[in-house]
Amino acid sequence: MIGKEILIGAITGFICNGLGVLICVSIIAYLQGGQVEQTLRFYNETGNLWMLITLGALPNLLAFFGFLRLKRDYRARGVLLATFVAAITAYLIYFF
Numbered sequence: 001m002i003g004k005e006i007l008i009g010a011i012t013g014f015i016c017n018g019l020g021v022l023i024c025v026s027i028i029a030y031l032q033g034g035q036v037e038q039t040l041r042f043y044n045e046t047g048n049l050w051m052l053i054t055l056g057a058l059p060n061l062l063a064f065f066g067f068l069r070l071k072r073d074y075r076a077r078g079v080l081l082a083t084f085v086a087a088i089t090a091y092l093i094y095f096f
Helices: 002-032 038-046 049-056 057-067 071-095
Strands: none
Touching: 002 038, 002 049, 002 057, 002 071, 038 049, 049 071, 057 071
């Protein structure tokens, strides 16, 4: 039961992170007058993809505090786990 709640929170965290990356890329592409695909390719080619991953983790704050407000502590732990995975991924991309 506890593992299921943490898994639900982690999946929620990964979805929020993915949506956050998509929103960041869309905003940057809109401001630069380009396309989302070109912007994503540019950040990947210049080695700055880690920036988008870390900015994309911002919506996890909403999910984390939302679960805490609803007294779903284990789901909040799952969101925190997904945030740590995003941070470690960004770290690995940045340094390797």
